[in-house]
Amino acid sequence: MPDKPKVAFYWCASCGGCEESIVDLAEGILDVVAAVDIVMWPVAMDFKKSDVAAMPDGSILVAMINGAIRTSEQEEMAKLLRRKSKIVIAYGSCAHTGGIPGLANQFSREQILNYVYEQTPSTVNPEKTRPELKFGTNGDSVTLPVFFDGVRSLDQVVEVEYYLPGCPPTPKLLSQAIEVLLSGKLPPKGAVLAPDIALCDECPKKDTKPNDLQFTEFKRAHWAQIDPAKCLLAQGFICMGPATRGGCGGQCISGNMPCTGCFGPTSRVKDQGAKILSALASQILAKNETEIDATLGTIADPIGTFYRYGLPASLLRRKINEETKANA
Amino acid sequence: MLSNLSQNTTNEKWEPKIVAFFCNWCTYTAADLAGVSRLKHAPNARIIRVMCSGRVDPQFILDAFAKGADGVLIGGCHPGDCHYMEGNYKALRRMRLLHRMMYDMGIEKDRFRLEWISASEGEKVRTVINDMVEKIRALGPLGLPKRFVEWDKEMESFEERVLGKEEAVHA
Numbered sequence: 360m361p362d363k364p365k366v367a368f369y370w371c372a373s374c375g376g377c378e379e380s381i382v383d384l385a386e387g388i389l390d391v392v393a394a395v396d397i398v399m400w401p402v403a404m405d406f407k408k409s410d411v412a413a414m415p416d417g418s419i420l421v422a423m424i425n426g427a428i429r430t431s432e433q434e435e436m437a438k439l440l441r442r443k444s445k446i447v448i449a450y451g452s453c454a455h456t457g458g459i460p461g462l463a464n465q466f467s468r469e470q471i472l473n474y475v476y477e478q479t480p481s482t483v484n485p486e487k488t489r490p491e492l493k494f495g496t497n498g499d500s501v502t503l504p505v506f507f508d509g510v511r512s513l514d515q516v517v518e519v520e521y522y523l524p525g526c527p528p529t530p531k532l533l534s535q536a537i538e539v540l541l542s543g544k545l546p547p548k549g550a551v552l553a554p555d556i557a558l559c560d561e562c563p564k565k566d567t568k569p570n571d572l573q574f575t576e577f578k579r580a581h582w583a584q585i586d587p588a589k590c591l592l593a594q595g596f597i598c599m600g601p602a603t604r605g606g607c608g609g610q611c612i613s614g615n616m617p618c619t620g621c622f623g624p625t626s627r628v629k630d631q632g633a634k635i636l637s638a639l640a641s642q643i644l645a646k647n648e649t650e651i652d653a654t655l656g657t658i659a660d661p662i663g664t665f666y667r668y669g670l671p672a673s674l675l676r677r678k679i680n681e682e683t684k685a686n687a
Numbered sequence: 688m689l690s691n692l693s694q695n696t697t698n699e700k701w702e703p704k705i706v707a708f709f710c711n712w713c714t715y716t717a718a719d720l721a722g723v724s725r726l727k728h729a730p731n732a733r734i735i736r737v738m739c740s741g742r743v744d745p746q747f748i749l750d751a752f753a754k755g756a757d758g759v760l761i762g763g764c765h766p767g768d769c770h771y772m773e774g775n776y777k778a779l780r781r782m783r784l785l786h787r788m789m790y791d792m793g794i795e796k797d798r799f800r801l802e803w804i805s806a807s808e809g810e811k812v813r814t815v816i817n818d819m820v821e822k823i824r825a826l827g828p829l830g831l832p833k834r835f836v837e838w839d840k841e842m843e844s845f846e847e848r849v850l851g852k853e854e855a856v857h858a
């Protein structure tokens with residue numbers, strides 16, 4: 360019997376939710392295990408980096424890597440798995456577009472370290488000790504990975520064949536992806552393995568979405584009672600549906616929560632944040648600057664709202680800090 | 688001090704690059720008029736004709752900055768005069784929010800401007816462009832493409848870093 364195709368799972372800067380979503384295949388995971396050999400899966404199985412390093416290049420069929428890239432250790436593992444694998448899949452929002460960790464791209468490395476090691480209310484660090492990359496004791500030395508200045512999506516670090524979007528991807532999309540990969544009928548390189556339609560198109564509330572919304576204020580989900588029968592934008596809640604790829608089945612909407620955009624943009628959109636900004640702002644009722652600003656003022660945090668999962672993959676990628684300005 | 692000096696020497700050769708999206712019916716015509724009447728404005732603006740200021744997708748503006756613009760200017764018909772009725776109001780609403788968001792991303796306010804300039808206001812094209820060029824000159828280059836390269840340098844020394852680390856571990 361020929362060897363079963365080899366599959367690796369790995370996590371980088373992530374929360375563990377993507378790992379959970381693999382386990383969420385439930386009994387389905389047994390079919391996966393029957394069809395493939397898992398050669399790396401730190402969260403569930405005891406393989407070492409050296410086991411993977413010892414494998415011939417290209418001998419893994421698929422590596423599914425979740426999480427963004429923030430440290431040199433993550434970069435190193437991504438590069439190792441890239442070399443060993445025929446197909447690399449960016450699994451979940453963080454690997455796909457930078458994800459929640461990517462919001463840290465509003466701050467420089469120095470601002471982050473300064474806050475964490477000196478400023479937080481719970482920090483007592485009079486000597487202002489910071490982690491060191493190398494530390495020697497008793498003739499032994501230990502090392503820490505480099506903490507990069509910014510957060511990157513996986514494809515900003517290694518070549519990526521496919522993307523599975525979502526925070527996390529749904530078990531349905533995962534099993535479909537595995538099926539496609541094992542069938543050998545591969546989609547074109549660079550494909551996002553989810554439908555290329557806006558979430559509104561598959562939303563159960565889409566019939567109640569008016570053509571012109573005429574916003575006078577934007578509400579946050581905890582401010583007011585949400586009418587479960589009506590489009591959330593029509594009620595003034597910011598819903599990322601118009602600028603977000605479908606395929607999740609409208610999970611949040613069905614739970615009566617606005618979409619926060621985790622599936623990223625469709626293929627026709629370069630910058631998800633600019634897209635939703637455009638869609639929302641152009642439908643404000645007011646016509647003069649003062650009133651327009653008053654309506655816009657109800658959006659507390661445009662970057663955190665519009666780029667919640669995608670700042671590193673956006674056109675600007677990160678905030679232009681004074682520090683980064685100085686050396687440009 | 689040194690870094691200031693070197694910045695100054697690079698600034699001497701640098702000229703502000705402005706991408707200007709002008710509406711076909713008003714501002715583009717005004718720019719034409721400015722040309723015909725030989726009104727001199729700084730040569731720093733690359734003018735792109737669009738049918739209406741409402742056609743300017745915020746993605747175009749971010750893309751212009753990402754590709755190296757130091758400033759972006761949008762020119763449209765005065766309120767009430769848009770050929771397509773509502774286009775310039777849509778532009779105004781979008782740009783108010785975009786302006787705020789770009790500022791939060793570290794792009795100075797003076798790098799972006801929306802102006803209503805009617806077909807007969809050739810003189811205004813000139814004053815707006817000249818004024819914008821001066822303000823951007825004072826700010827210096829935004830230089831995003833260069834910055835992206837700079838940011839990614841931390842990814843370049845991979846072999847060195849990893850090998851260096853392994854040596855350290857095995858030493």
Ligand code: SF4
Nearest residue numbers: 559562590591598600
């Ligand atoms: S805006 Fe949100 S609630 Fe309304 S149709 Fe689109 S996805 Fe559904």
Ligand code: SF4
Nearest residue numbers: 607611618619620621
């Ligand atoms: S509704 Fe939006 S935020 Fe929720 S799972 Fe779907 S794409 Fe993600």
Ligand code: FES
Nearest residue numbers: 710739763764770
């Ligand atoms: S046609 Fe000039 S702004 Fe719309």
